[in-house]
Amino acid sequence: MATIGDVAREAGVSRSTASYALSGKRPISEEVRRRVLAAAEALAYTPNAGARALATSQTKVLGLLAQFHEDEFAPAMMQYLLGVTDTARDLGYDTLLVTEADGARALRRITDSRMVDGVVLMNIAQDDPRLPILRAAPQPGALVGLPGDCSGLDVFDLDFEEAGRVMVDHLHRLGHRELILISQPEHVVERGGAYVWRLRDAALERARQLGVTLHAVYGESRQPAVGRLLNALLDAYPSATGLLINNEAATAALPSVAHERGLRVPGDLSVIGRYSAEFAATFSLPYSFIESAPDRLGSMAVRQLVRRVESPAARDEPFVVRFISPELVSRGSTAPPGAPLPNAR
Amino acid sequence: MATIGDVAREAGVSRSTASYALSGKRPISEEVRRRVLAAAEALAYTPNAGARALATSQTKVLGLLAQFHEDEFAPAMMQYLLGVTDTARDLGYDTLLVTEADGARALRRITDSRMVDGVVLMNIAQDDPRLPILRAAPQPGALVGLPGDCSGLDVFDLDFEEAGRVMVDHLHRLGHRELILISQPEHVVERGGAYVWRLRDAALERARQLGVTLHAVYGESRQPAVGRLLNALLDAYPSATGLLINNEAATAALPSVAHERGLRVPGDLSVIGRYSAEFAATFSLPYSFIESAPDRLGSMAVRQLVRRVESPAARDEPFVVRFISPELVSRGSTAPPGAPLPNAR
DNA sequence: CGCAACTGTCGAACCGGTTCAACTACAGGA
DNA sequence: TCCTGTAGTTGAACCGGTTCGACAGTTGCG
Numbered sequence: 103m104a105t106i107g108d109v110a111r112e113a114g115v116s117r118s119t120a121s122y123a124l125s126g127k128r129p130i131s132e133e134v135r136r137r138v139l140a141a142a143e144a145l146a147y148t149p150n151a152g153a154r155a156l157a158t159s160q161t162k163v164l165g166l167l168a169q170f171h172e173d174e175f176a177p178a179m180m181q182y183l184l185g186v187t188d189t190a191r192d193l194g195y196d197t198l199l200v201t202e203a204d205g206a207r208a209l210r211r212i213t214d215s216r217m218v219d220g221v222v223l224m225n226i227a228q229d230d231p232r233l234p235i236l237r238a239a240p241q242p243g244a245l246v247g248l249p250g251d252c253s254g255l256d257v258f259d260l261d262f263e264e265a266g267r268v269m270v271d272h273l274h275r276l277g278h279r280e281l282i283l284i285s286q287p288e289h290v291v292e293r294g295g296a297y298v299w300r301l302r303d304a305a306l307e308r309a310r311q312l313g314v315t316l317h318a319v320y321g322e323s324r325q326p327a328v329g330r331l332l333n334a335l336l337d338a339y340p341s342a343t344g345l346l347i348n349n350e351a352a353t354a355a356l357p358s359v360a361h362e363r364g365l366r367v368p369g370d371l372s373v374i375g376r377y378s379a380e381f382a383a384t385f386s387l388p389y390s391f392i393e394s395a396p397d398r399l400g401s402m403a404v405r406q407l408v409r410r411v412e413s414p415a416a417r418d419e420p421f422v423v424r425f426i427s428p429e430l431v432s433r434g435s436t437a438p439p440g441a442p443l444p445n446a447r
Numbered sequence: 448m449a450t451i452g453d454v455a456r457e458a459g460v461s462r463s464t465a466s467y468a469l470s471g472k473r474p475i476s477e478e479v480r481r482r483v484l485a486a487a488e489a490l491a492y493t494p495n496a497g498a499r500a501l502a503t504s505q506t507k508v509l510g511l512l513a514q515f516h517e518d519e520f521a522p523a524m525m526q527y528l529l530g531v532t533d534t535a536r537d538l539g540y541d542t543l544l545v546t547e548a549d550g551a552r553a554l555r556r557i558t559d560s561r562m563v564d565g566v567v568l569m570n571i572a573q574d575d576p577r578l579p580i581l582r583a584a585p586q587p588g589a590l591v592g593l594p595g596d597c598s599g600l601d602v603f604d605l606d607f608e609e610a611g612r613v614m615v616d617h618l619h620r621l622g623h624r625e626l627i628l629i630s631q632p633e634h635v636v637e638r639g640g641a642y643v644w645r646l647r648d649a650a651l652e653r654a655r656q657l658g659v660t661l662h663a664v665y666g667e668s669r670q671p672a673v674g675r676l677l678n679a680l681l682d683a684y685p686s687a688t689g690l691l692i693n694n695e696a697a698t699a700a701l702p703s704v705a706h707e708r709g710l711r712v713p714g715d716l717s718v719i720g721r722y723s724a725e726f727a728a729t730f731s732l733p734y735s736f737i738e739s740a741p742d743r744l745g746s747m748a749v750r751q752l753v754r755r756v757e758s759p760a761a762r763d764e765p766f767v768v769r770f771i772s773p774e775l776v777s778r779g780s781t782a783p784p785g786a787p788l789p790n791a792r
Numbered sequence: 793c794g795c796a797a798c799t800g801t802c803g804a805a806c807c808g809g810t811t812c813a814a815c816t817a818c819a820g821g822a
Numbered sequence: 823t824c825c826t827g828t829a830g831t832t833g834a835a836c837c838g839g840t841t842c843g844a845c846a847g848t849t850g851c852g
Contacts, residue, residue: 103559103561103585105807105808105809106808106809106810107808107809115831115832116831116832116833117808117809117810117832117833118810118811118812118831118832118833118834119830119831119832121809121810121811122810122811122830122831125810127810127811128811128829128830128831129828129829129830130829130830130831131829131830131831134830134831146559148556148559148560149560149808149809150501150560150561150807150808150809151497151500151506151560151561151562152496152497152498152499152500152501152506152561152807152808152809153497153501153807153808153809153810153837154497154808154809154810155496155497155500155809155837156495156497156498156501156807156808156809156810156836156837156838156839157808157809157810157811157836157837158809158810158837159837161496161497163543163562166544170525170529175729176521176522176525176526176729177521177522177525179525180515180521180522180524180525181521183544183546184515184546187544187545187546188546191545191546191547196543196545196557196562197543197544197545198508198541198542198543198544199511199528199532199542199543199544200532200536200541200542201528201529201532201533201536202536211493212541214448214491214493215493215494215495215496216448216495216496216497217496217508217541240448324728324729324731325728325729325730325731326731329731351729354730357703358702358703358706361703361706361707362706383669383670384520384521384669384670384696385670385699386669386670386671386674450837450838450839451838451839451840452838452839460801460802461801461802461803462802462803462838462839462840463801463802463803463804463840463841463842464800464801464802466839466840466841467800467801467840467841470840472840472841473799473800473801473841474798474799474800475799475800475801476799476800476801479800479801494838494839495837495838495839497837497838497839498807498837498838498839498840499838499839499840500807500839501806501807501808501809501837501838501839501840502806502807502838502839502840502841503807503839503840504807
């Protein structure tokens, strides 16, 4: 493998001249520059990443810490990943994917050893053990998800509170007065998944203000449990005319449950979900939904991270907590409440 | 950040002694070893990855090249990823995830710059442009998926030919004489996805031998196209009594289509799919299936790769092409053929 | 008792880049 | 003519590890 020394010899110049010719950091005569570039080309020279990292203290690699809990929905996870890797590459960075169960130890390892220039954290918990480590690390970090304490970090998330309000407002405006809200399973909350109760509490609060009855329940993450749950809920609240779903698995299971019960949407039941357009397309979900934009969130986090990595000035800027505002994409699954459910007693 | 020089000074020894004490590559007195370890602990010493890579020519990072085509099924992809990252970590390696569209260029970049000690390639095409680059690279590589030319590479894949035969055999043994096989969409084949016709051709061949009629068709990868296709097929071949599906999206769509048509499985139609147990659980698919074991394949590829990376002897061993044999997991969705389909004309 | 072998430690070189200080050659201004 | 400034180039140092060869001190054996 050719080194910069080989290139220099081939071009008949010193190593430092070759380096400057390639980087352009000092004026080099046109003639010499040409020779160096030709030599590099001829020898298929590629700088050694380790040597460059050692000399410049920059690896051009970003860390991505993601946890794959078995109760999390794979397709959604995938889009976060892609948003991060694609944007990183656009900006000239590669991505080190770390899925270790002990996220705190993994984070310490990759930051202390200087393998990465910055880190994106996903699956943020309310009281996340990785945060103190990230704050103390020499590299900047960005979060996809809102923790209890955002200090010292850039944070990006969907505005789940506003999402809850938008859902309730929308159905209230259409005339609905009794709704069901299905969240993620309870242990997602126990694990610190704050987005679950952020949406839920805001929806409950808004419902209270508007005089709407809202039955808020935890969901399930898998079939067949989630199908059973849907049936049980529809049985338990026969007079509810609207269904809000903050749970991908439940959303994916709804069409067959509705079909089975002979339930027409939106005729018998208005439905609003919360998921991504990509997810909607894969499963052809016919429901209006709040766009959760995972790829956009991942992309935003990386952009901000790279800004801090590359600009010394940006390092000292105040930290941002940026919510993307929930956009309701209409698929015609909501309407004014009509007849009560067919199976109402 | 503490360097090994700091540790050496703190322990009152030379840099080389500190290095040997930490690595154990030379005998060091108990007394000195203790002092060095204590100093390293006290200073929270972590070796600099770049410096170590430069000195040892080992990065302890594996590259994972994956392409995310929009017509590929996200949950399956995810499991390959996890199989690779988890096994890599168990063996002491981190994973650089590269999803660049131009896989050949990306591969050249990470191998030439010596960012990785080895590479796992996924989404292998029949005539994959990345293979010549991988063969010429100084690092070893492993493939998850079977290309047209396996020379010079370790290859791991499900035995799709045998899978096709197992499916046909199983239903033939039960008495079925007319079957439908739904594959992936045609453009997956055009892109070089050989596994599609490997299963298909073997199934056709076996069907011919057994005197079974097999209608082999390309599928769709998304709703609602795939649902429409299922309906069209069941209309077109009303006398078929068995359905073989080598297409995750079609499998996921089948329950609601069957329900809609009032079609009972296995009473009216026997069904065998090809997917992973994890996928089956997420969607609660009630069908017998050939386990495609993506996590196991990813794991096997990494193990072999690391063997070659770490042992000079292993480098010269002959290359392996290893197929995992298809295991038919019974979920009771097959039975002897009964009455013709209800909607038969 | 002398020599070989072994143990434990150290200094120096090396991996492959980047960058600083210094030097040369030449142009322009006083 | 001399001085200053600038463009172009170079050698040397440095980043932070690993490893080779040398060496001093000790032990074992003939």
